Amino acid sequence: MSAETDVLIVGGSVAAIRAAEAISRHAPAVRVTMVSDEPHLPYERPPLSKTALDGTLDLSALTYPSVAGLREHGVEFVTDTRVTSLDVESRTVSTTAGDITYGAAILATGCEPIFPPMFRQLPDVFVLRRFQDAVALRAAVADRRKSVAVIGAGFIGGEFAATLATVGRPVTIVDLATKPLGRFGDPVASEYAALHRDSGVTLVLGDAVTGVEDAEPGRVLRLASGATVPADVILLGIGVRPSTGWMENSGLTLDNGVVCDSTLRAADGVYAAGDVVTWPNGRFGATMRIEHWTNAAEQGRAAGINAANAVTGLAPIDCVTVPYFWSDQHGVRIQFSGFLRGDEEIIECPGPGGSLYLYAGGDTLHGVLAFERRAEFVKIRAMLRRETTVGAARDILSVGA
Ligand SMILES: Cc1cc2nc3c(=O)[nH]c(=O)nc-3n(C[C@H](O)[C@H](O)[C@H](O)COP(=O)(O)OP(=O)(O)OC[C@H]3O[C@@H](n4cnc5c(N)ncnc54)[C@H](O)[C@@H]3O)c2cc1C
Structure with a gap:
């Protein structure tokens, strides 16, 4: 590992790889080192929850195709x-x-x-973020006699439940909320719940998990209502939090992630990108943190250009994005784009x-x-890239608007 570099990228996922790609295109002479705590080269996460259970998770197929070219170009990948820790003043990081x-x-x-303490000492309880998580989870559910419970009806839980249901495995999703994906409004919550129920997933909504108990046979979740849910294997899909613990003594402003300006600058010579960033998005005049792939890719590119510009003395660019996500469940693609304040008419x-x-x-x-x-x-x-009217959107719809 080099002790000195022009641009240091901390992290080894989509934001990091897009940053390295942008630098190699935009400023090919700039030296780049990428440091990740994962044992693998950068790979795609979205297939980890979607790949069919009778298929295989092939790390080499998931690895970003640009890695080989970037390596040849001289990008140093440290895994x-x-x-x-980070010392902004001396522009130094400490690593293991x-x-x-x-x-x-x-x-x-x-x-x-998020992995609550009540689950920490228990066997066969999983989260799903990294390649190894997916490998371990899939190994645990390989025994068809084992019951599976998913806690959290969001995208990760919903996708993995759908992956199980597709091969005829019984699975129960438990969520505290009465309306899954409730932030998108009642009709979407109802449609999402119906999609799961119609596809064979048992949905238990508006109930809290209070404990995990041995039963005969196997294991169950005990719920606040007194009900039990078979749970030999448990997937926790109850959300994530920004990985900022290591920055705590850096002097950076940390508040729901690394607080950045419109150019993704967190401090002199320090930019940030991806799920970890809170920044003012000029398109919507709002400060936000986004936990989706496309935003991480777009921010990675912008942060890469700006970090290279900081080294070469050029001006930074603003990072302006239209948040977007997709999710594949039960053969249905769910897509969202835009930014909601919560008081919209649906x-x-x-x-x-x-x-x-x-x-x-x-x-609007x-x-x-x-x-x-x-x-x-x-x-x-595409219309949402600029401010647009509801009427203009309705005009392009074929039927029923
Ligand atoms: C299973 C799964 C399915 C998904 N499916 C979709 C989807 O269908 N659609 C969608 O829009 N989004 C999806 N997402 C979300 C999307 O993958 C994330 O938004 C995206 O991965 C965020 O990228 P990132 O580079 O910001 O951070 P991450 O992907 O979280 O990567 C952060 C990297 O930094 C490393 N790291 C952390 N701390 C340190 C440290 N101190 N030192 C060194 N390295 C460190 C981590 O190991 C990791 O490599 C999915 C996510 C998962 C987990």
Whole structure:
């Protein structure tokens, strides 16, 4: 590992790789070192919850195709090495393999799953964030006699439950909320719940897990209502938090992630990208932190250009994005784009093949969510790059708007 570099990237996932790609294109002479605590080269996470159980998770197929070219170009990939602290003044990080000084740094340490203490000492309880998590979880459910419970009806839990249901495995999702994906409004919550129930998933909503008990046979979750749920294997899908613990003495502002300006700058010579970032997004005039792949990729590119510019003396660019995510469950693609304040009017737009919802703030379109309406969704998503009206979005819908 080099003790000195031009741009140091901390993290080894999508934001990190997009940053390295941007630097190699934008400023090929700039030296880049990427340090990740994972034992693997950067790989795609989304397939970890979606790959069919009778298929295989192939790490080499998941590894970003650009890694080989970046290596040839001279990017140094340091794996299995944790960055433990950052000194902004001396532009130095400490790692488990020694110190590195940098010209500019990009912090792309993402998020880590929440793992409440009540589950920590128990066998066969999993989170799903890293490749090894997925390998261990899939090994645990390989025995078809084992019951599976998912705690949390969000995307990770929903996707893994769908993966099980697709091969006919019984699975129960338990969620404290009465409305899954409730932030997208009642009609979306109802449709999401129906999608799972119609596909064979048992959904227990509005009930809290109070304990885990041995039963005959196997193990169960005890719920606040007194009900029990078979749970030989448990997947915790109850959310993530920004991986900022290692930055605590750095002097950076940490508040729901690393607080950055519109150029993703956190301090002199320090940029950040991906799930770990809170920043003012000029497109929506709002400060936000996003936990989705596309945002991490877009921010990685912007932070890469800005870190290279900091080294070469050029001006930074603003990072302006339109948040987007997709999720694949039971053969249905769920997509959202936009930014919701929570007080929008929800307009249901029935149409062929699936459903589509527009989120209106007066005449202004704030967002769009679709269940398997890919072609129309793509068009409305593109319109959201600029402020647009609800009427303009309705005009492109084929039926029923
Ligand atoms: C199973 C799964 C499925 C998903 N599916 C979708 C999907 O369908 N659609 C969608 O939009 N989004 C999806 N996401 C979310 C998406 O993958 C994340 O938004 C994205 O990975 C965020 O990228 P990131 O680079 O910011 O951070 P992360 O992916 O969290 O990566 C952070 C990296 O930093 C490393 N790191 C952390 N701390 C340190 C340290 N101190 N020192 C060194 N290295 C460190 C980590 O090991 C990791 O390599 C999914 C996520 C998961 C886990």
